[in-house]
Amino acid sequence: MDPLTRVNREPPWRFSIAPMLDCTDRHFRQIMRQISRRALLYSEMVVAQALHHSNRRERLLGFDAEEHPIALQVGGDDPALLAEATRMAADWGYDEINLNVGCPSPRVQAGNFGACLMAEPDRVARCVEAMVSASNLPVTVKHRVGIDDLDSDSLLTAFVDQVAAAGATRFSVHARKAWLEGLDPKQNRTIPPLQHDRVIALKQRRPQLLIELNGGLDTPEDCLNALDHCDGAMVGRAAYAHPLRWASMDALIFGDAPRPMKASHVLMGLMPHAERHLERGGRLWDLCRHLVQLVEGVPGARYWRRELGQKAQRPGANLYVLEQATQQLIDAGL
Structure with missing residues (x-):
């Protein structure tokens, strides 16, 4: 077909x-x-x-x-x-x-x-x-x-x-x-x-x-x-x-062409949405609470989830937290 x-x-x-x-x-x-x-x-x-x-x-x-x-x-x-x-x-x-x-x-x-x-x-x-x-x-x-x-x-x-x-x-x-x-x-x-x-x-x-x-x-x-x-x-x-x-x-x-998809790709794609949400006065945790399920079954996943959760819930957490979490995934090849 x-x-x-x-x-x-x-x-x-x-x-x-x-x-x-x-x-x-x-x-x-x-x-x-x-x-x-x-x-x-x-x-x-x-x-x-x-x-x-x-x-x-x-x-x-x-x-x-x-x-x-x-x-x-x-x-x-x-x-x-x-x-x-x-x-x-x-x-x-x-x-x-x-x-x-x-x-x-x-x-x-x-x-x-x-x-x-x-x-x-x-x-x-x-x-x-x-x-x-x-x-x-x-x-x-x-x-x-x-x-x-x-x-x-x-x-x-x-x-x-x-x-x-x-x-x-x-x-x-x-x-x-x-x-x-x-x-x-x-x-x-x-x-x-x-x-x-x-x-x-x-x-x-x-x-x-x-x-x-x-x-x-x-x-x-x-x-x-x-x-x-x-x-x-x-x-x-x-x-x-x-x-x-x-x-x-x-x-x-x-029937789309297969495309590689990693957790880091998802986070990079979310950056514009996260930025808009923060500009509207939203909290970073509103988004990041859904991301703790994204990385699983690989070494370091629990540490990554815990660190993201702790940082994203802090008052005033900004886009840098998400950028840092994304870079950690890229460095790990995820």
Whole structure:
């Protein structure tokens, strides 16, 4: 296959970095954009009601042009507020908007959104319909295979059918059910067993729909296997814990020419973003807290991480700290 043809054909969502609270902020997205030029990146979940009331929308919605393609993930259950959030996403220049129907946290449940909405497909459909009507952005949905005792293939298919009929263009399916009572969010990412076969079966039952597999994809090989059966592969915690592991994805999935990628390359690419962030009054640690995962499995990695962490957290830490850390990696051939 001609690589150029493949690049033109493969959409960004073939490989994406999942939205993760306290992880996928604009700083981590900048890190991942150095590693993959093609992957679809997601914001952290932003609550639609917070967007409606906030006068600090730059903090909630801001991103830099090089982060494209990028999707805004929103949470909520009010069609009007979600429509307003969709218009904001379009105005700010996002490439698509995603509705969270997968988060199992008690705080999110208290607001009647996230995974608990899988019990209310009518409401989800109304929300999606309002979002679709609000702009030309693609509206996608991230959800679980089931919740609590609402956990059958027939219920999953009915949910997807109804939401697709409302206009959702793609479904990112976390291949675990969510226990809304008895498990906390961290436990819900690990204790319910992975059920990739159920997501694959959903795709087989509904071949006309775009289905992404999420959950337990820990290596590039896992993603390639997922793409044999589903339309997209979405990686979450494994991308945050091991960023450089994914440096080959542009070549493997999108047909780009392979390019060498070292930790020092990532830091050098981050310099303009770090400088802008400091000029806006931000702290260096806002960015560097995500970098401690970048160097692993090599002699001196622990020392490098500890030194960067200590220096970046000091009051007034400036760009020199990052430049010094970069030079240490270059000197070590990393």
